[in-house]
Amino acid sequence: MTAAARSYQANRVSLAKALRPESIDELQQCIDPGVAVPFPLRPRGGCTASTDCNTSSGGLVIETTGLNRILIIDPDNQRVTVEAGVRLQDLVNALDEFGLELPGCFDLYRHTVGGAVAAPCFGPGVGEDAASLARQIISMKIVTPSGELVSISADDSRFMPLFRASYGLLGVIAEVCFRVRPKRVFDRTYKKVSHEQLLRTLETLADLPIGLKFFVLPHRDRAYLEVLRQTESTRSIHDRFWKAKDWGETVVLPTIFRSLNKVVPMPTLRYRLIDGVSGITKDLSQSRLFETGSYSVAAGYRQTGSTSDTANYSTWLFSASRASEIAEDYIEFCQSLFERTGYRADLPTVGFRVAKDPSALMSPSRSRAMIALQTSSTRTDGWEDFVIDLADFAEAHGGVPVFNQTRAVRSGYAQRVYGDALNNFVAMRRKLDADNRLLNPFLSQYFR
Ligand SMILES: Cc1cc2nc3c(=O)[nH]c(=O)nc-3n(C[C@H](O)[C@H](O)[C@H](O)COP(=O)(O)OP(=O)(O)OC[C@H]3O[C@@H](n4cnc5c(N)ncnc54)[C@H](O)[C@@H]3O)c2cc1C
Incomplete structure (x- = not known):
């Protein structure tokens, strides 16, 4: 009996319903239609998607981390x-x-x-x-x-x-x-700006082929703009400080916010503290230590161990040529929703430019450059309603969803946005997987 088959037997007893092949042979045996396993079969890697695209409640998950x-x-x-x-x-x-x-x-x-x-x-x-x-x-x-x-x-x-x-x-x-x-090494320019300055900059920069990222605090007149440019500079990169910055932003900040959400009952005071701490952390990133970097130090390491430590998030993409208008409406949407429902995301919203990329049929930026807007929050009560309102906002602004990162996408809307690409993809999926062995209920909303 192979290790994968043994693991399946063990999991049948524990009802964990996951296989963890450690070689391509074992992977083939997990998928072999001749082996009677319950399906859908769903591959799962790091499990960092924010949707149910990597789950299989009635069937089996294939953990690829082996x-x-x-x-x-x-x-x-x-x-x-x-x-x-x-x-x-x-x-x-x-x-x-x-x-x-x-x-x-x-x-x-x-x-x-x-x-x-x-x-x-x-x-x-x-x-x-x-x-x-x-x-x-x-x-x-x-x-x-x-x-x-x-x-x-x-x-x-x-x-x-x-x-x-x-x-x-x-x-x-x-x-x-x-x-x-x-x-390669890049030069990084980083600036604290007001909402108005952010919108003006987006109007001129969002559609240019530079590295552009921004952080917005919608409930405070504050944003941070980061522009990356490739350089021939040989100045040294301060790896340790980049790592400390990342740790502060991706581990410490969410942990503090989770605690503040629990121990400070008055929303006005709680959010003043939360926005204040966000501001201080982002202000530190203005240090000259971060004027030079590389992709390996700038990308978030997120040193947390388990998926349960990860904040909730939902990402929509919008046309880069409309970035300024969309950012303005998004800020207004967050503020008015907070007034109406009392819910707001506690982490800063992250935005960044995504280049036009026709390399995949289901690419969200297949025909033009986009701006990705990622809303994250450690607050779970109210989040599910929030993502539905966010989806309404995004639909009204021509947002493009991705099925691993965007919450509450209506199937009719996905069909409208992806159009022929989705139809062609589905036609091929039906051919290659006629018995729907890899299709779970979540994905079948869009890909059946
Ligand atoms: C806080 C946070 C921030 C994030 N920021 C970004 C970001 O800035 N940009 C971005 O693009 N993404 C971002 N993500 C999303 C996430 O990193 C991506 O969804 C990632 O590509 C998923 O990788 P994974 O290994 O965790 O896959 P999983 O979540 O396990 O699976 C994702 C999908 O891929 C399929 N899959 C997994 N492995 C295989 C395989 N071997 N073969 C076939 N299918 C497979 C699964 O079935 C599922 O449909 C963020 C996530 C979090 C939690």
Whole structure:
């Protein structure tokens, strides 16, 4: 009996309903239609998605984190081959030792290579680097719903765009070969601004091919703007300070906010404290220590161990050419919703530019550059209603959802926004997985 089969037997007893293959062979056995396992089968990597795209209550989850080997780092040919369960953080660290990097500033390194390729994963890189990680794929190996192992190369213009951002609906990614490059340095400009200054800047900068990120405190006239530019500078990067900054922002801040939400009952005082602490943390980032950086230090490490430590979040993308108008309406939406319902997100809203990226059929920025707006909160009471109101706001502003990060997306709206791309994707999904073995109830709202 293989380790995967043993694990299945054990899990049947404990009803944990998860398999954890440790090799491609074992992965194939998990998916083999000849083996009687309950389905849907759902691949799961780091489990950092904010939706139910990685769950399978009636069937089985395939945990990919047992496929965790970095197979080849090839500096001469600037490529790396990894198994799909490798954490992105481990990959970035390993590349760093060879003076190499993935082109792009991908936040949150607890997610896995497979998850970041199967679900669109993007970050605020400079110019074209602000596209999806999946764009850097040279080739990948996938186990299809029929248990067959197939290899697809980037030259395959029919299948590669289909399999990138396919949410594990067409098969489970087992191995990926990425393009990498020698590590680059960027100059970072960071400024505290008012809402009005932010909107004016977005009007001129949001559609330009630079690295652009901003943080907004909608309930205080405060925002922070970060602009990244590639440089030839040889100034040293203060790794330790970048790590401390990240730890403050992604671990300490949410922990303090969770406590304040519990112990300070008066909303006025609580939110004054919360916004004050956010402001102080962001003000510290203005230090000259952070004027130079690289993707490996700037991307969020989020050193928390469990998914339950992660704040709630929902991300929508909007046309970059309308960024200023949308940011203005978003601030107004947050303020009026707070007045009406008493709910507000406690963490600053993060926005960043995403480059036009037609490399995947289901790419959210397939036809134009976008601005991603990520709303996060540690407050759970009221969050579910909030994301529905946020979805109404986003729909009214032509927002584009992603099915791993956007909450409360109506299926009719998804159909309208993705149009023919979604129809073509669904037609192919039905062909490759006629028995819907990989389709769970959440994804079937959009992809049946
Ligand atoms: C606080 C926070 C901030 C975030 N910020 C960003 C951000 O800035 N930019 C961004 O793009 N994302 C962001 N994310 C989202 C998240 O990092 C992405 O959804 C990530 O790509 C998911 O990786 P994962 O390994 O956790 O996948 P999971 O959550 O486990 O799965 C995501 C999807 O991929 C599928 N999948 C997983 N592994 C495989 C595989 N091997 N083969 C086929 N399908 C697979 C799953 O079935 C599911 O549909 C953030 C998440 C959090 C919690």
